[in-house]
Amino acid sequence: MNKITNHLPTAELQALDAAHHMHPFTTNAELAAKGARVITRANGVWLTDSDGNKILDGMAGLWCVNLGYGRTELADVAAAQMRELPYYNTFFQTTHVPAIALAERIAELAPGDLNHVFFAAGGSEANDTNIRLVRAYWAAQGKPSKQTIIARRNAYHGSSMGSMSLGGMSGMHAQGGIIPGVVHIDQPNWWAEGGDMTPDEFGIERARQLATAIDEIGEDNVAAFIAEPIQGAGGVIVPPDSYWPEVKRILAERDILFIADEVICGFGRTGSWFGSQTLDLAPDIMTIAKGLSSGYQPIGGSVVSDRVASGIADTEFNHGYTYSGHPVASAVALENLRILDDEGIVARVGSSTAPYLAQGWHSLGDHPLVGETKICGMMASLALTPDASTRAAYSSPGAAGMIVRERCFANGLVMRAVGERMIISPPLVITEGEIDILIARARTALDEGLAEITRQGLT
Numbered sequence: 001m002n003k004i005t006n007h008l009p010t011a012e013l014q015a016l017d018a019a020h021h022m023h024p025f026t027t028n029a030e031l032a033a034k035g036a037r038v039i040t041r042a043n044g045v046w047l048t049d050s051d052g053n054k055i056l057d058g059m060a061g062l063w064c065v066n067l068g069y070g071r072t073e074l075a076d077v078a079a080a081q082m083r084e085l086p087y088y089n090t091f092f093q094t095t096h097v098p099a100i101a102l103a104e105r106i107a108e109l110a111p112g113d114l115n116h117v118f119f120a121a122g123g124s125e126a127n128d129t130n131i132r133l134v135r136a137y138w139a140a141q142g143k144p145s146k147q148t149i150i151a152r153r154n155a156y157h158g159s160s161m162g163s164m165s166l167g168g169m170s171g172m173h174a175q176g177g178i179i180p181g182v183v184h185i186d187q188p189n190w191w192a193e194g195g196d197m198t199p200d201e202f203g204i205e206r207a208r209q210l211a212t213a214i215d216e217i218g219e220d221n222v223a224a225f226i227a228e229p230i231q232g233a234g235g236v237i238v239p240p241d242s243y244w245p246e247v248k249r250i251l252a253e254r255d256i257l258f259i260a261d262e263v264i265c266g267f268g269r270t271g272s273w274f275g276s277q278t279l280d281l282a283p284d285i286m287t288i289a290k291g292l293s294s295g296y297q298p299i300g301g302s303v304v305s306d307r308v309a310s311g312i313a314d315t316e317f318n319h320g321y322t323y324s325g326h327p328v329a330s331a332v333a334l335e336n337l338r339i340l341d342d343e344g345i346v347a348r349v350g351s352s353t354a355p356y357l358a359q360g361w362h363s364l365g366d367h368p369l370v371g372e373t374k375i376c377g378m379m380a381s382l383a384l385t386p387d388a389s390t391r392a393a394y395s396s397p398g399a400a401g402m403i404v405r406e407r408c409f410a411n412g413l414v415m416r417a418v419g420e421r422m423i424i425s426p427p428l429v430i431t432e433g434e435i436d437i438l439i440a441r442a443r444t445a446l447d448e449g450l451a452e453i454t455r456q457g458l459t
């Protein structure tokens with residue numbers, strides 16, 4: 001038996017955690033002094049911590065538990081697959097049934113001619129695949145100069161060296177730099193960066209930066225443009241309505257590939273199977289992970305068009321991961337997709353729960369702390385501001401967000417803060433009653449946050 005159990009007192013678990021476990025995106029000394037929150041079990045949209053508190057998970061883990069927690073069917077499928085074939089690889093002219101079945105199902109769900117899947121263990125790996133794939137594709141077309149990838153500031157595409165370079169997080173770039181051949185353009189965040197422009201004017205301006213960048217670098221040197229349909233970790237930035245149609249027009253006039261990073265938007269998050277469907281995009285490649293398995297197993301991949309797949313079919317692509325198409329992860333993902341479909345969960349998000357959440361979310365817009373409220377399907381954000389009429393930012397960046405996040409936890413709600421944006425992305429199975437609880441707790445947290453912000457004199 002494992003030595004560590006859920007039955008140790010919280011303080012002991014925290015001490016062991018602090019002694020040996022390095023946390024991602026964390027100042028570990030600060031966390032060690034405070035003690036990490038220990039989550040012991042979960043069911044539906046509810047987490048339980050080691051002190052027995054019940055917390056509504058407004059983030060679906062890290063945007064991934066689309067199906068909600070506690071689905072024993074997925075555990076059963078994993079156990080059965082481990083008994084039958086726990087592991088085999090897909091290198092060296094070999095395959096296995098779970099990878100075959102999952103690739104077929106993804107091809108069926110994916111829009112257009114996105115009929116081919118290259119598997120990875122998560123989104124970062126899949127985006128690293130994409131960097132190598134698009135470059136190898138153009139080389140195979142006799143255009144080896146097409147190497148540069150255009151991405152966006154404040155985008156999140158993962159944390160490995162390649163995917164982090166695609167991402168536009170300055171704090172990540174500052175620690176060790178980025179790989180060559182990535183160029184960033186500005187994000188369509190009207191609230192923070194729109195100045196005096198209307199949202200639609202601003203959307204066009206930001207889209208046209210893509211055209212300018214391609215023209216400056218030279219179309220012959222550009223391999224691809226990568227973007228999340230809705231920026232997630234950057235703060236759920238829902239672009240102005242004018243943005244995507246203009247980007248689409250620009251891409252249609254130029255011969256570069258478009259990679260839609262659907263790691264968050266995929267598998268129902270925006271109310272259809274993929275964000276590319278909700279926003280009417282036509283990607284050549286989609287990055288998938290997270291909701292693919294609802295987080296029950298680590299799996300991701302690149303969904304590739306007929307054109308790109310056939311363009312590289314006669315070349316040996318010297319790339320792959322030990323766990324590409326892992327049989328247990330594939331079987332669990334397949335079962336997750338079956339349930340999302342059979343129980344009408346994706347359809348229900350589009351037709352009823354997302355509109356219901358939108359009503360509640362927009363109702364927070366009258367709170368004195370809140371500037372804009374934005375939502376697409378089951379991902380939403382609101383901007384905290386000292387003055388909504390001027391879209392002002394706080395003078396100490398991030399402090400207000402941290403205060404409100406803390407008040408959310410204190411009121412049994414996981415809501416994340418990205419600078420001054422509060423964001424949610426709940427499990428897709430959340431009910432209307434649970435949405436009411438989420439909104440009520442968010443409002444209480446905003447009230448208490450406002451009191452604390454006023455007390456600290458933040459402006």
Ligand SMILES: *Cc1c(COP(=O)(O)O)cnc(C)c1O
Pocket residue numbers: 063121122123124125127156157158159228232233261262263264289290300
């Ligand atoms: C989380 C995320 C990734 C990275 O996925 P990992 O599984 O953490 O490697 C990539 N792209 C987007 C849009 C993400 O949200």
